Amino acid sequence: MPKVALVRDPLFREHTNGPGHPERPERLTAVDDMLDRFPRKRDLKDIPARDASRPELERVHEPAYVERIEATRERSFTMLDPDTGAGSRSYAAAIRAAGGTIAAVDAVAAGGYGAAFALVRPPGHHAEAGRAMGFCLFNNVAVAAAYALEALAMSRVLIVDWDVHHGNGTMHSFYQSNRVLYFSVHQFPHYPGTGRSEEAGQNDGEGHTVNVPFPSGQGDAEYLAAFRRILIPIALEYEPELILVSAGFDTHQADPLAGMAVTDDGFAGMTREIIGLSERCCPCRIVLALEGGYDLEALSRGVSSVLTTLLEGESNPEGLEGAGGARLERKASSISSQAQRSIEATVAAHRRFWTRL
Numbered sequence: 001m002p003k004v005a006l007v008r009d010p011l012f013r014e015h016t017n018g019p020g021h022p023e024r025p026e027r028l029t030a031v032d033d034m035l036d037r038f039p040r041k042r043d044l045k046d047i048p049a050r051d052a053s054r055p056e057l058e059r060v061h062e063p064a065y066v067e068r069i070e071a072t073r074e075r076s077f078t079m080l081d082p083d084t085g086a087g088s089r090s091y092a093a094a095i096r097a098a099g100g101t102i103a104a105v106d107a108v109a110a111g112g113y114g115a116a117f118a119l120v121r122p123p124g125h126h127a128e129a130g131r132a133m134g135f136c137l138f139n140n141v142a143v144a145a146a147y148a149l150e151a152l153a154m155s156r157v158l159i160v161d162w163d164v165h166h167g168n169g170t171m172h173s174f175y176q177s178n179r180v181l182y183f184s185v186h187q188f189p190h191y192p193g194t195g196r197s198e199e200a201g202q203n204d205g206e207g208h209t210v211n212v213p214f215p216s217g218q219g220d221a222e223y224l225a226a227f228r229r230i231l232i233p234i235a236l237e238y239e240p241e242l243i244l245v246s247a248g249f250d251t252h253q254a255d256p257l258a259g260m261a262v263t264d265d266g267f268a269g270m271t272r273e274i275i276g277l278s279e280r281c282c283p284c285r286i287v288l289a290l291e292g293g294y295d296l297e298a299l300s301r302g303v304s305s306v307l308t309t310l311l312e313g314e315s316n317p318e319g320l321e322g323a324g325g326a327r328l329e330r331k332a333s334s335i336s337s338q339a340q341r342s343i344e345a346t347v348a349a350h351r352r353f354w355t356r357l
């Protein structure tokens, strides 16, 4: 039986930001080409995407904003912000990207799969309640988290955001709620400018936004340290019922839009940490949604690395270390002093909320 569900749809390649834009349809073509050659493709199962309904979008987005995006259907091209465009098919792609992420949540919630990966465009984590930005129209992961809370009656959803950019839209969607724990490690200072360690949530949400802002140049060891020293202890205490991952591959050292140094091993390592967490929070399922990643080779290799790790985790609950795992453990023994300071700042901001930190 297939172990990991994939959500793919030709419509995702019909969204355009305009010519020469890094967030381009070829990103998904590169991932599809990789999947054609993927050694364990029999263990992957394509499941159908669907469109998000208006009420599903409006759990996160303002009705007037949804209408504004829908109106882009009537023009050949609309510039929504300096970085973000929409062609006449972009609204259709965007509601299917949000609905496709919901379909991935349904697939794992029904128990048929240990994990699902929604390979969607446009990405979502910068999209605010009433504003498109950073190549994002609707906030796919936030819409899926709200669906899990409202339609599936979950109480605690964890969102892990390893995209190199901070997911401002996702953070703001749940900033005052303790029903979503948002964890992001990101390059800072960098676009979009949010994501300081002191931004920790408000009211009921206090302590439930966890930001780890890293200076540029951090790699596998530093990301793994942020996961092991902050994410895992907090998440074990939180006991999520669902783990959503904003999986951006612009954290890769080859990415043209950012300055981090994560490799394929790093994506495997972060995935392994998330699998370990899900096994300790049983029953807890994993849904990943594609965010950024603008070097086509790094993107497709990163997705491959994540899928390989998900399949290893499923077939071997002890977790396979393998050559990449051993390399990663050697690197993880020392991290940069800058990352060390960032991690300490986040721990200091959160110690009063979480006893395990």
Ligand SMILES: [Zn+2]
Pocket: 163, 164, 165, 248, 250, 291, 292, 293
């Ligand atoms: Zn990004």
